[in-house]
Amino acid sequence: MAIPKVMGTEIEYGITVKGDPDFDPISSCVLLVNAYHEGQTGEILWDYDQENPLADARGFQVEGEKYTPNQQENIARNKTLINGARYYVDHAHPEYSSPEVTNARDLVIHEKAGERILEASRREANALLPEGTQMLLYKNNSDRKGNSYGAHENFLMDRRTSFKQIVEHLLPFFVTRQIYCGAGKVGSENCNQPCDFQISQRADFFETEVALDTMVKRPIINTRDEPHADREKYRRLHVIVGDANLSEYTIYLRTGVTVLVLSMIEDGAIKRSLSLRDPVRAIKEVSHDPTCKREIQLEDGRRLTAVQLQAEYLEMAQQYVGNTDDAETKDILEKWADVLDCLERDPMELDRQVDWVMKKALIEGFMERKSLDWAASQVQMLDLQYHDLRPDKGLYYMLERQGRAERMVTDDEILVAVHKPPEDTRAYFRGECLRRYGSAVFGVNWDSISFSVDEEPIKRILMAEPLKGSKAHVQDLLDRSKTAAELVKNLGV
Amino acid sequence: MKILTQLHKNRSHSEDPTDLPMMMAAESVKKQQPKKGGDGDGKDGSDGAQKLAKKGEQLKEEMDALVEEIDEVLEENAEEFVKNYVQRGGQ
Numbered sequence: 001m002a003i004p005k006v007m008g009t010e011i012e013y014g015i016t017v018k019g020d021p022d023f024d025p026i027s028s029c030v031l032l033v034n035a036y037h038e039g040q041t042g043e044i045l046w047d048y049d050q051e052n053p054l055a056d057a058r059g060f061q062v063e064g065e066k067y068t069p070n071q072q073e074n075i076a077r078n079k080t081l082i083n084g085a086r087y088y089v090d091h092a093h094p095e096y097s098s099p100e101v102t103n104a105r106d107l108v109i110h111e112k113a114g115e116r117i118l119e120a121s122r123r124e125a126n127a128l129l130p131e132g133t134q135m136l137l138y139k140n141n142s143d144r145k146g147n148s149y150g151a152h153e154n155f156l157m158d159r160r161t162s163f164k165q166i167v168e169h170l171l172p173f174f175v176t177r178q179i180y181c182g183a184g185k186v187g188s189e190n191c192n193q194p195c196d197f198q199i200s201q202r203a204d205f206f207e208t209e210v211a212l213d214t215m216v217k218r219p220i221i222n223t224r225d226e227p228h229a230d231r232e233k234y235r236r237l238h239v240i241v242g243d244a245n246l247s248e249y250t251i252y253l254r255t256g257v258t259v260l261v262l263s264m265i266e267d268g269a270i271k272r273s274l275s276l277r278d279p280v281r282a283i284k285e286v287s288h289d290p291t292c293k294r295e296i297q298l299e300d301g302r303r304l305t306a307v308q309l310q311a312e313y314l315e316m317a318q319q320y321v322g323n324t325d326d327a328e329t330k331d332i333l334e335k336w337a338d339v340l341d342c343l344e345r346d347p348m349e350l351d352r353q354v355d356w357v358m359k360k361a362l363i364e365g366f367m368e369r370k371s372l373d374w375a376a377s378q379v380q381m382l383d384l385q386y387h388d389l390r391p392d393k394g395l396y397y398m399l400e401r402q403g404r405a406e407r408m409v410t411d412d413e414i415l416v417a418v419h420k421p422p423e424d425t426r427a428y429f430r431g432e433c434l435r436r437y438g439s440a441v442f443g444v445n446w447d448s449i450s451f452s453v454d455e456e457p458i459k460r461i462l463m464a465e466p467l468k469g470s471k472a473h474v475q476d477l478l479d480r481s482k483t484a485a486e487l488v489k490n491l492g493v
Numbered sequence: 494m495k496i497l498t499q500l501h502k503n504r505s506h507s508e509d510p511t512d513l514p515m516m517m518a519a520e521s522v523k524k525q526q527p528k529k530g531g532d533g534d535g536k537d538g539s540d541g542a543q544k545l546a547k548k549g550e551q552l553k554e555e556m557d558a559l560v561e562e563i564d565e566v567l568e569e570n571a572e573e574f575v576k577n578y579v580q581r582g583g584q
Contacts, residue, residue, distance in 0.1 A: 012583045018574070025581055092581035144575075149583025214584040240584065365556045366563055381571035382563070384578060393566045402559065 002263035003234075006100050006156040006425055006466040007255070009111050011244050012093040012149040013118060014138035014387070017129065025092035028135060031128065032094050033079050033087055036121035038419070044434075045071065046078035046088065047443035047450065047460075056212050057163045057225040057235060080444040082435040083420055084427030085110070087117060091215075093149050094118060094137070099427030100446075100466050103328055104256035106422055108248050109409045113417035115139060115246075119389045120418075139244045140387035141201035144380065146189045148205045150214065151244035153258065155237045156229065156466055161266045166237065167210055167221050169265045172274040172298075173258075173313055174220050174241045175283045176306035178203065179292050179347075180339045181254035183243035184356030186363070186374060186383040188288065195288045196374040197363070199356045201243040203287035209279050214240050220279055228446035230464040237262065241283075246387065246396040248408040249353040253339065256332030260317050269320040274312055275299040290360060292343045307343045314340060352406045358399060359386050429469030432478055433487070440484030453485045459493045 015032070017023040048069075054062045069077065077089040084099030096114035101107050118137055125135050142148045157166070182199035190204040198204075211219035224238045225231075239258070245251045264270050275298060276282050282296040286306045295303035304312075314336055321329055342349040351361035363382050366372070372379055388394035399405045421431030426447075433449055434441060442452040443460075450460035463469050481487035568574045 014578070014580050016578055016580075091583050093583045143578050143580040145579055147580045147582045149580060152584065215582060362559070362563075366560055369557075369560050377572035377575055378567065380575045381568055384575060385566075385568060393568075395563065395566075398559075398562060398566065402555070402562075404555070404559075 002266040003156065003158045004102060004467065005259045005262060006102055007107060007259070008098040008100050008154050009107065010095055010097040010150070010152045010154070011111070011114060011139060012090055012095045012141075012151070013244075013389070014140055014143065014149065015092075015094060015135065016138075017133050017135050019133040020129075026089065028125075029089040029092065029094045030076055032118075032121050032125045032135065032137075033089055034076065035124035035128065036079060036081075036087060036117060037124070038117075038120065042439050042441075043075045044078075044080055044438075044441050045074050045443040046080070046086070047445040047448055048074075050445060050448065052226055053224055054212070055225040057223040058210075059163075062212050080430070080434060080441075081117070082431050082438075083110070083113065083417060084422065084425075084431035085114065085117070086444075087114075087121075099421050099431065100425040101422045101427075102424050102467075104252050104259065104332065105328060105408060107255045108251045109413050109417045110422065111251055112248065112409065112414045115389060116414060116418050119391065122389060137389040138384060138387040139246060139389060140183065140384070141244050142185060142189065142205075144185065144187060144189055144383070148190075148202060148218075150202075150240055151242055152214075153239040153242055153255070155239070155259065155262055156227075157235045157237050157262060158266050159227075159231070159233055159235050161235075163223070163235075165268075166262075166265055168275065169270045170221060170261070171209060171279045172276050172309055173261050174239075175276060175279050175296070176286055176309045177254065177257065178243070178283070178287060179306045179310065179343055180257075180336075180350075180354050181242060181245060181250050182287065182354075182356040183245055183250075183387075184359035184383070186380055192284055193288060197290055197360055198287045199290055200283075200287040202241065203283045206241065206280055206283050220283060229466050234466075243355070244387070245355050246394075247353065247355045247358060247405055249335075249406045250355045252408045253332065253335050253353075256328065257313075257317075257336050260321070260329070260332060261313060264317060264320050267320070270313075270316055272312055272316065273298075273300060274309060290347060290356070292347050307340055310336075311340055352399075352404055355396075358396070358405065359383065362386070362395060362399065423471035424467070426463045426466050426469030428471050429463065429474050429478075432474070433484075436478060437484035437487060451484045451488055453488055459488045461488075461491060461493060 015025055015028055017028055054064050056062055079087045081087055086097040088095055098110040098114055101110055122135055122137050141151060178200045183201045185198050185201050188195050188204055192204045205218050206220050207217045208219045210221045212223045214222060220241050222238045222240045227234045227236045277297040277299050285294055285296055292307050293305060295305050297303055324330060347357055350357040363379055366382060386395040391397045421427040430449055440451050440453055442458050443450045447463050448460050450458050452458055477490055481490050
């Protein structure tokens, strides 16, 4: 039986300072994350002790240097928030890692809360910048000049599922799911075939099938084996192949369908062989064809379109799920079927649901009225500005305001998630500890939180089970513990 | 396509172009919104064409309004802005 899919996303945002010819991304990022004060509780370290990004899921350790910043740098670059999220500087980008959630709808809420948090800190940061300059943020994945930054998805999986099985069944799925979760891009880059418009922001950057790298020679399947949980029981599948989405419908569908496919892999429910002859080539072929009619070659010689290949997964999922009572699973299956149906007829029907179609429709409408072609700088500006986080300037938000984006959640739910953690995972314990005992928190990681109480040695509380530390599990303990010292004592640490 | 036809054999779609004047048919295929679960079984009769015509008008007006708003918010000096948007590679 497949294990519950605890999950979260990590989004790296594009950043620039308009009007500053000497713009430095790293210092701008530090300014940005430190400008966010809401719910921040003093100087808390990100606990790098137990991190091991060089462990490979294929069963070996890669040589290399593990990054561990000094204490001052650590505090300046890392913020752990009372909603259970991590907001930090990753290389030259601000990054928001959502708290752990258990379902697709909550993931939408918390990823969207991340957008609000970045926008709030952007406004604060701008107040500190010289007049005539303005910091801008983009939830996208490329500068269209060959530089890409990631939007990663993480899913808890059963350690007993062999990584080989995961790779075999996920490659064709990941190559083709972009048809309903791409964020769209004008033109191509990274030495790929020229095109006017393509489905995915990221497809141009994938150069190999399976590997540990995330920054160079990027793989469709990433092998980082860092579960942030009990490593005897779990793995964390680190998905780097996706685009940063703005459409709530797209985020919801992308997440829900991926959860279903991963559960099917754990339960051995994928019986058909859908292996592709050349996945790296195919991911680009699919991306470069907004008609969704192009056929890609399977290992067994068949040629299927991305829609047909997804329909194979859908059909297996329908059999796998049977008559489920789970409302979200039912809804995901219905939406998945609807979307494939539309993509088969005419992808442009999805101009309120799927990011790449929404963007393409917007740009084409503009081009038509202004008699512009795809090479026009205004067209490229539209592409970038679709992802702009300013509510009054971002073109996705404009569509949303005009009722041209199908919503999955409410603004109220998003605002609550800015301040409150999900209640059904360990993120609840993390967030509540930060809110209640923030000044005594010394360090945090996904699977631990440590306290500095009085003059005693640092006490680290381990959270190896992502579903423990939920509200049901710890609220009584928290209510009984008025101080961090009492909490530590009550836990018997 | 066989698989999708099977998967959707219970759904009927209203955009059969033979029911409609050709001009509208072209428009309707482009602007048709996807069916949502549960409400995809309705059949448009002769007033379907009228509804679509109205919908087409409405969509055109919406697009005009949209382009107007884009004009107001689109970054000035697009060429320079796009040129200057250079990021360091991330993950």
